[in-house]
Amino acid sequence: AQKVTQAQTEISVVEKEDVTLDCVYETRDTTYYLFWYKQPPSGELVFLIRRNSFDEQNEISGRYSWNFQKSTSSFNFTITASQVVDSAVYFCALTAYNQGGKLIFGQGTELSVKP
Amino acid sequence: GAGVSQTPSNKVTEKGKYVELRCDPISGHTALYWYRQSLGQGPEFLIYFQGTGAADDSGLPNDRFFAVRPEGSVSTLKIQRTERGDSAVYLCASSLPTAAGGANVLTFGAGSRLTVL
Numbered sequence: 370a371q372k373v374t375q376a377q378t379e380i381s382v383v384e385k386e387d388v389t390l391d392c393v394y395e396t397r398d399t400t401y402y403l404f405w406y407k408q409p410p411s412g413e414l415v416f417l418i419r420r421n422s423f424d425e426q427n428e429i430s431g432r433y434s435w436n437f438q439k440s441t442s443s444f445n446f447t448i449t450a451s452q453v454v455d456s457a458v459y460f461c462a463l464t465a466y467n468q469g470g471k472l473i474f475g476q477g478t479e480l481s482v483k484p
Numbered sequence: 485g486a487g488v489s490q491t492p493s494n495k496v497t498e499k500g501k502y503v504e505l506r507c508d509p510i511s512g513h514t515a516l517y518w519y520r521q522s523l524g525q526g527p528e529f530l531i532y533f534q535g536t537g538a539a540d541d542s543g544l545p546n547d548r549f550f551a552v553r554p555e556g557s558v559s560t561l562k563i564q565r566t567e568r569g570d571s572a573v574y575l576c577a578s579s580l581p582t583a584a585g586g587a588n589v590l591t592f593g594a595g596s597r598l599t600v601l
Contacts, residue, residue, distance in 0.1 A: 373526075402587035412573065413487075414527070414592040421587070460526050469582035470517050470590045471540060474526030 371396045373463050375475035382451055383483050390446045390478045392461030398422075400466035403437065403444045408477070409457040417459075420444065451482045486510075488593035490576050496599045497566055505561045505596045509578030515588060516559050518551055519575040521595070527575055533559060534581070566600045573597050 372395040382388045394403065405417040418428065420437055428435045432449045448455055458479045462472040489508040497503055509516050515534055519527035529543040533553045541551075548566075553559040563570055573595040579588035 404587075404589075406592075412594045414575070414577075414590075416589050416591070419587060419589055462526070464587050467582075468587070469532065469539075470515060470577065470579050470588040471529050471532060471543075472527075472590070474528070476524070476526050 371398075371463055371465065371473045373461050373473055373475035375461055375478050377478045378476070379479045379481070381481045381483065384453060385450050387447060387449050388451050388480065390459050390480065392444045392446065392475060394442050394444065394461070394463045396463060396465065398465040402464050404462040404464075404472065405435070405444075405446050406460045406462060407457045408460060414460070417446075448480075453482050453484055456480060456482045488576055488578050488591055490593035490596050492596055493594065494597045494599075496601065498601050499566060499568060501566050503563045503566055503598060505563075505574050505598070507559045507561070507576030507593060509557065509559070509576070510591055512580070513578035513591070514556065514581045515579045516553060517577040517579075517590060518559070518561050519577065521573045521575055523572075530561075563598075568600050571598055571600045
C-alpha cells in the first residue's frame, strides 16, 4: 500500500526565517513519482515540483529547494527566507508508475509566516 | 478556458437530496480527475477519465456517487441521497494525456464546497 505522511500539522515562522516541511512516503513500487502542491486560502492547489524515483538530485528553484532521499523515503521541502505570501497549506503526494494523476496525498502542513 | 472551472463554488443541500457538481477542464486536456477533500485532510482520489470513459473509478466511496463526461470535455459528478458525511470540497483537475509510465502534472480547480445539512 502507498502512504504519505506529513507529521507537521502546523508550522509558524517569522518572515525571513528558513523553514523545512517534512514528507515521508511508503511504497512497494520501484518506479514512482513525488509531488509538492501548495494550497493558498483561495483553495486551488498549485503545482510546485514533480520528481521521479530515479532522480535523487536535489533541486532548487528560487527560494524553494527539495531534498529527495530514497534511503529514508523522504522528500522534504525547504523555503529559504520565508515571506508572508508563502502562507498556505502544503501537500506532498505520491503516485506509482503508470498511475497517471491518481495521487496519494499527505494530510498537509499549514505554514503561517508572520511579518 | 484558461483554468479549470468548477460550479457551483458552494452548494448547501439537505440530507437525502440529489446534487450535481460540474467541472470544465482546460481546453485540450483529455485527462480529468475528481478528488474529495475533507476539512483538515489531503485530497482523496475519486475517479479518473481519459476522454469520455472512466479509466479508474476505484475511489468512488459507494454507488451513490457517479460521474460522467459524455463528450470528453465537461464532467459532472453526481451524488444521490446525500448524507452529512458527504460534506467536503470536491476538487476537479485536468491534465494532458498520460505518457506511458509517466505521471501527470494536474491543474486543479478551486473546488465546489458541498455542505449537507
